[in-house]
Amino acid sequence: MRHSTFLEVNLGLLQENLNKIKRLTKAKILPMVKADAYGNGLIPISKFLVQDCEIKRLGCATLGEAIHLFNECPDLNAELMVFSDTEISNPDFSEAYSNFAITPVLHQPSDLESVLSNPTLSKLPIILKVNTGMNRLGFSLEELAKYAPRLKTRGVKHLLTHFARSTEQFKDGDKTHKQLSEFSQAKQILKDAGVSVQETSVSNSGAIEQKIGQDETFVRPGLMLYGPYSVEPRIWDGSQISRFVTKILRTFEVKKGTPVGYGVNVAPEDGFIAVITVGYADFSVTTASGADITVNGYKGKIFARVSMDMMFLMFDPSVAGKLKSEDQIEIWNHDNRVIGDLALSMKTIPYHLMCGVTNRIPRIYKVK
Numbered sequence: 010m011r012h013s014t015f016l017e018v019n020l021g022l023l024q025e026n027l028n029k030i031k032r033l034t035k036a037k038i039l040p041m042v043k044a045d046a047y048g049n050g051l052i053p054i055s056k057f058l059v060q061d062c063e064i065k066r067l068g069c070a071t072l073g074e075a076i077h078l079f080n081e082c083p084d085l086n087a088e089l090m091v092f093s094d095t096e097i098s099n100p101d102f103s104e105a106y107s108n109f110a111i112t113p114v115l116h117q118p119s120d121l122e123s124v125l126s127n128p129t130l131s132k133l134p135i136i137l138k139v140n141t142g143m144n145r146l147g148f149s150l151e152e153l154a155k156y157a158p159r160l161k162t163r164g165v166k167h168l169l170t171h172f173a174r175s176t177e178q179f180k181d182g183d184k185t186h187k188q189l190s191e192f193s194q195a196k197q198i199l200k201d202a203g204v205s206v207q208e209t210s211v212s213n214s215g216a217i218e219q220k221i222g223q224d225e226t227f228v229r230p231g232l233m234l235y236g237p238y239s240v241e242p243r244i245w246d247g248s249q250i251s252r253f254v255t256k257i258l259r260t261f262e263v264k265k266g267t268p269v270g271y272g273v274n275v276a277p278e279d280g281f282i283a284v285i286t287v288g289y290a291d292f293s294v295t296t297a298s299g300a301d302i303t304v305n306g307y308k309g310k311i312f313a314r315v316s317m318d319m320m321f322l323m324f325d326p327s328v329a330g331k332l333k334s335e336d337q338i339e340i341w342n343h344d345n346r347v348i349g350d351l352a353l354s355m356k357t358i359p360y361h362l363m364c365g366v367t368n369r370i371p372r373i374y375k376v377k
C-alpha cells in the first residue's frame with residue numbers, strides 16, 4: 010500500500026459529466042467501460058453508473074471484461090455489450106452469452122455464422138457493426154446485403170458503426186460525413202430486405218462533442234465521460250474525474266554538465282531537480298520524454314532516464330528552495346486541460362495516460 014501516491018477518482022464528477030453529455034444529445038447513453046473504465050476501475054465505475062445514474066447498458070471490449078464484471082456484480086441489472094474480442098466463434102465461451110446479460114457485437118460474417126448455427130444462441134439478439142470507412146472491424150455493405158435475407162425473421166436489435174476521424178472538426182464532405190452516408194445506406198439495405206432494426210448508434214466522444222449522430226438511439230461515450238476532450242480547440246469542458254497525486258522524494262541543485270540518473274544524461278544548464286515517486290512501473294511515461302509537468306506553478310520538465318519507481322523533474326535554478334521533499338504533486342487534476350496538455354507534450358493521447366496508470370497505484374473513490 011502506498012500513502013502519498015494515488016489516483017483519486019471522484020464519482021460525483023462522473024455524474025456531472027454524464028449530465029453534461031445528456032444536455033448535448035437526445036440519444037440514450039451507453040457508457041464505454043472497457044480497459045478498466047479507462048483506468049478508473051471497472052467495478053466501481055460500472056456499479057456507480059448503473060446504481061446511481063440509471064444507466065442500463067455498458068460497453069466492454071472483451072468477453073473477459075464482461076464476465077469479470079458479471080461475476081463481481083451478478084445483480085448489476087445492465088446489459089454488457091462486448092465490442093471487439095467477443096470469442097463468439099469459440100464453443101467454450103458460447104455459454105457466457107446464453108442468458109443475454111452479455112451480448113456480442115458481431116463484426117464479421119464468421120461471427121454471424123457462428124450465432125446463426127448455434128442452437129443455444131437461437132434467441133441471442135443480433136448486434137451488427139458495419140464498416141463505413143474506418144476499415145478495422147465491421148461488415149461491408151456487400152456482406153450486409155448478402156446476409157440480410159437470413160436476418161428477416163430474427164431482425165437486428167442494434168446496428169452500429171465507428172468513426173475514424175471524429176476528433177477532427179466536422180466539415181461538409183469530410184470523412185465523417187462519408188461514413189454517415191454509408192451508415193444510412195446500411196440501414197436502407199436492411200430496410201429494403203424487410204429486416205427490422207430496433208436501435209442504432211454511431212457516436213464516440215469526438216462525435217458527441219460535435220453533436221453528430223444525435224438521431225440514433227444511443228451514443229457511446231468513453232473518453233469524455235472520464236474527463237478529457239477530443240476536439241481541438243476544446244469544446245468539451247467536462248471535469249477530469251481523476252486526480253493523479255504523488256510527491257517529491259528529494260530535491261537538489263545541479264551544475265551544468267552533471268550526469269543525472271542511469272546512462273549519460275547531463276544537465277544542459279544549471280538547474281534544480283526534484284525526484285518524484287512515480288516511474289515507468291506506475292504509469293506509461295517514456296524515458297527522457299522532455300514533457301512538461303507544472304508543480305505549484307513552477308514549470309518542470311521530465312529529465313534524464315525515467316526509473317522504475319522514480320523520475321526527475323528539472324526546474325530553473327530560481328526554483329531552488331521553493332519546492333521541497335514531501336511536497337504533493339498532481340501529475341494531473343480535475344481540470345481537463347492539464348491531462349490534455351500533458352498528453353500533447355508527451356506526444357501521446359489522454360487515453361494512453363489514463364489506461365497507463367498501473368495497478369501499483371491505489372484508486373481512491375470519492376463521491377464529492
Ligand SMILES: *Cc1c(COP(=O)(O)O)cnc(C)c1O
Pocket residue numbers: 041043092171212213214215229230231232233
Ligand atoms: C472505445 C469505443 C467508443 C468510445 O470511444 P471514445 O473516443 O473513448 O469516446 C465508442 N464506440 C466503440 C465501438 C468503441 O470501441
